[in-house]
Amino acid sequence: xxxxxxxxxxxxxxxxxxxxxxxxxxxxxxxxxxxxxxxxxxxxxxxxxxxxxxxxxxxxxxxxxxxxxxxxxxxxxxxxxxxxxxxxxxxxxxxxxxxxxxxxxxxxxxxxxxxxxxxxxxxxxxxxxxxxxxxxxxxxxxxxxxxxxxxxxxxxxxxxxxxxxxxxxxxxxxxxxxxxxxxxxxxxxxxxxxxxxxxxxxxxxxxxxxxxxxxxxxxxxxxxxxxxxxxxxxxxxxxxxxxxxxxxxxxxxxxxxxxxxxxxxxxxxxxxxxxxxxxxxxxxxxxxxxxxxxxxxxxxxxxxxxxxxxxxxxxxxxxxxxxxxxxxxxxxxxxxxxxxxxxxxxxxxxxxxxxxxxxxxxxxxxxx
Numbered sequence: 001x002x003x004x005x006x007x008x009x010x011x012x013x014x015x016x017x018x019x020x021x022x023x024x025x026x027x028x029x030x031x032x033x034x035x036x037x038x039x040x041x042x043x044x045x046x047x048x049x050x051x052x053x054x055x056x057x058x059x060x061x062x063x064x065x066x067x068x069x070x071x072x073x074x075x076x077x078x079x080x081x082x083x084x085x086x087x088x089x090x091x092x093x094x095x096x097x098x099x100x101x102x103x104x105x106x107x108x109x110x111x112x113x114x115x116x117x118x119x120x121x122x123x124x125x126x127x128x129x130x131x132x133x134x135x136x137x138x139x140x141x142x143x144x145x146x147x148x149x150x151x152x153x154x155x156x157x158x159x160x161x162x163x164x165x166x167x168x169x170x171x172x173x174x175x176x177x178x179x180x181x182x183x184x185x186x187x188x189x190x191x192x193x194x195x196x197x198x199x200x201x202x203x204x205x206x207x208x209x210x211x212x213x214x215x216x217x218x219x220x221x222x223x224x225x226x227x228x229x230x231x232x233x234x235x236x237x238x239x240x241x242x243x244x245x246x247x248x249x250x251x252x253x254x255x256x257x258x259x260x261x262x263x264x265x266x267x268x269x270x271x272x273x274x275x276x277x278x279x280x281x282x283x284x285x286x287x288x289x290x291x292x293x294x295x296x297x298x299x300x301x302x303x304x305x306x307x308x309x310x311x312x313x314x315x316x317x318x319x320x321x322x323x324x325x326x327x328x329x330x331x332x333x334x335x336x337x338x339x340x341x342x343x344x345x346x347x348x349x350x351x352x353x354x355x356x357x358x359x360x361x362x363x364x365x366x367x368x
Contacts, residue, residue, distance in 0.1 A: 085126075085300040086232070087320035092121050099333050102326035104300065105319040107238035108334055111246060111306065112313055118334060122238040125221045126319050129294030130187045131241060131302050132229030134248050134258075135210050137184050140176075140195055141251050142213075147177030151198050157190040161230040162296060166190045167272055178265050184258040186274040187293060189228045196227035203227075217243045232298035238317040241304055245315045249290045249306045258290050278303070280328060286335075289313075293327070303327040310339045 085104070087093070092104035097120045105121040153172040168174070168182075168190045179195055182188035199206040207224055214222040219240040225233045236244075248254045261282050264271045277293045280286045287308040294302035300320035307314055316334060321327040 083297040101330045103318040103321040107317045127232040127299035128236045129296045129299040130229040131294040132234045136227040157193040181257045185260045192228045241317045301327045
């Protein structure tokens with residue numbers, strides 16, 4: 001009897017021990033799972049942080065060699081959207097002018113009398129971006145090459161300087177005249193490069209002729225290394241560019257193509273529409289005889305025009321403007337001022353403002 005009672009008590013104790021064990025396990029499991037999940041989350045976050053850190057370091061290393069910048073939000077932006085222009089780095093923005101222009105350098109000249117109407121940092125030598133294409137067009141036009149000759153876009157025409165895109169794919173075949181049209185109106189880089197590359201004596205000779213023409217025009221501040229303007233080594237000053245615009249304006253073809261508002265070209269089995277990069281050309285209140293825009297980050301926004309304002313034939317040059325529309329706003333501001341003042345001369349407060357009036361060939365050259 002005592003043995004049976006002891007056996008029963010032992011079974012009850014064992015059951016109690018199992019019950020306590022089960023209760024302990026059930027209480028421990030959620031905590032263990034939570035701890036495990038927390039640990040996994042921390043590991044995951046750590047891996048994520050390490051990955052991001054490696055990516056950031058990779059971009060930072062890349063930025064040192066390619067100019068790509070990384071913002072605080074860790075999004076990668078192109079150098080063209082973040083890098084300061086040469087004019088900004090040189091402190092040109094600290095120079096104020098009476099019209100509060102956003103362009104760091106500007107020059108407005110009466111094309112017929114050579115009178116300087118407005119000037120601001122006109123001697124500053126700066127990258128000129130796609131304003132280069134005016135010289136490309138001038139050299140090509142004076143060479144009298146057949147405009148109906150077919151030119152093929154090749155891999156050599158692909159931009160490796162800035163990585164810019166183009167709708168003219170490798171293998172596209174267009175006439176020399178069509179390429180010139182797209183280069184001047186729509187600032188097509190592959191078109192401009194193909195024009196220089198297919199010059200009969202080759203691209204180096206074409207660039208040499210660009211520089212020789214600049215010297216002939218008295219553009220002493222000007223230097224070209226390629227025909228598109230993608231290189232920041234293509235540099236000039238506002239006072240030099242007045243001479244280029246004046247010379248280019250003498251060519252009817254350059255006047256026609258640069259002021260075209262739109263043009264279609266056959267690419268494969270499609271027609272591609274290209275449009276002007278200068279919205280003022282479409283504005284009926286403007287009378288523009290020749291124009292060209294330009295932009296790379298080192299140059300800022302640039303614009304040159306031959307136009308008629310208040311009955312006067314003028315050449316306007318705006319270099320290194322900040323913001324997509326500021327060069328247009330600067331041109332409008334100058335026009336309204338000229339119309340309101342009937343051409344009265346207004347001087348900038350720039351300390352580099354001793355530009356002599358007189359023939360274009362005798363404009364004083366001053367490097368900023």
